[in-house]
Amino acid sequence: MTDKLEKLAPWLFVVALFAIWEAACRIFSVPNIILPAPSAVWAAMVRFWWPLLTNSFVTLWTTTAGFLMAVGFGLLLGLVVGWSRTIYRGLYPVMIGFNSIPKVAVVPILVMWFGIGEIPAILTAFLISFFPIVVNVATGLATIEPELEDVLRALGASKLDVMRKVGIPRAMPYFFGSLKVAITLAFVGAVVSETIAANRGLGHLMTQAGSNFQMPLVFAGLIVLAIEGIAMYAVTAWLEQRMTGWAFRSQGSAGG
Template sequence: MTAVGWSTLGMVVAIGAWALVASAFAIPEIILPSPAGVVAAFLRLPAYLLEQAAITLGETVLGFTLSVGCGLLIGMAIAAWRVAELMFSPLLVAFNAVPKVALAPLLVVWMGFGQQPKVVMALLVCFFPVVLSVAGGLTSTPPELVELARSLDTPRLRTFVKIRFPAALPQIFVGLKVAMPLASVGAVIGEFSAGDAGLGFVIVQAGGSADTALAFAAIALLGVMSIVLFYALVLAERLLLPWVRETTAAR
């Protein structure tokens, strides 16, 4: 069976277990709606839900893109300069330990309502894995390749472009794949506090009106969106780094 087949089977099993639990224990729809109830809620407002999903998607992608840009710059600085690592690594760890939910009201105060605080929240949530993977990848270049470049008197910039950065890409993509789902989490957190649109806003509004099925429909859309973004990144990795699959053990 192909990877898509196994993934589809996993989804079918999960949805079947959900329907079985909801039916077997006669759980009220207001607490745990059945899959059929969630589908009905989606079909009740499909255009509205897809419009809100598009808003969250834009915030997620923009926040993720900004985190990649910032993470690459800071990660390269940490990897290239020991002083930068000693100065900023403790600050990055401390910042990562701060619950980002606590920053959401402050972002509203600083930036007001709108897209900006939600994009910044997405950036903040997924920023640390990117920095960590970039710094870790650049500092784990095979030493024999570095020695070969030195023996040939290769300039540092050329060594970085031809050896260090390509060797770091597999680990960088690991960090990107961790960060991508976190970006959608950050966007939704921002929508909880500063949103007048987006899937997070739909979840809050549906929960407040006890429309649990609609909230679950928004959550399901968020999950589908995250899956698509994650596997788009996996596809990009396979296209850009074809040698990785050839040089690692097949599963």
């Protein structure tokens, strides 16, 4: 019984949230232009299902493209940074500096370079999401047990051997763990860029709807964003479980 309840709990909370929202809007007769009730949002979703769908695909594609670039670049840079202490020392402050720039501030530059469209969105998604991947991969490599490295080096293993046999497999849980963070950030980056300068995408759709005072549509966009975000997070979380199950199972064992 409690097991069932636990499984149902997330859904119950979502339903409750919408119910309270709907009730509050009706009881206090909140105008649609301030906070549309879920029923109005739903109506907007049904009415504008086509633009919502096509624009969410645009956002999905820009996010995915930026995310994949971040995965490739982040993995590569992470390996390089984790490889040598000197590179780590040299590059780390630069990366911290770069990462602390709010990426919204970069969007106008990207627009100047690449024009309004999908490329700034992709690049913003990329720029905002590669950092956690780099840090995680580098951490995984840098924290190889020194004794294990001794065992291998005493056998004549090269640095490359140590990396291939131990470092890289060891960094994989860190890598897949960082993907969950990265995909969320990439999504934020893409939507932020679309909101500022784009002619397609959910961010763009919501800005347009906002300037036309179509608040139900703005909220419909928000809900679609939430659904899309959850779905992408779920995919990476599933991937993590699948690829590095050993890292989860080994927790709590004596020597793992």
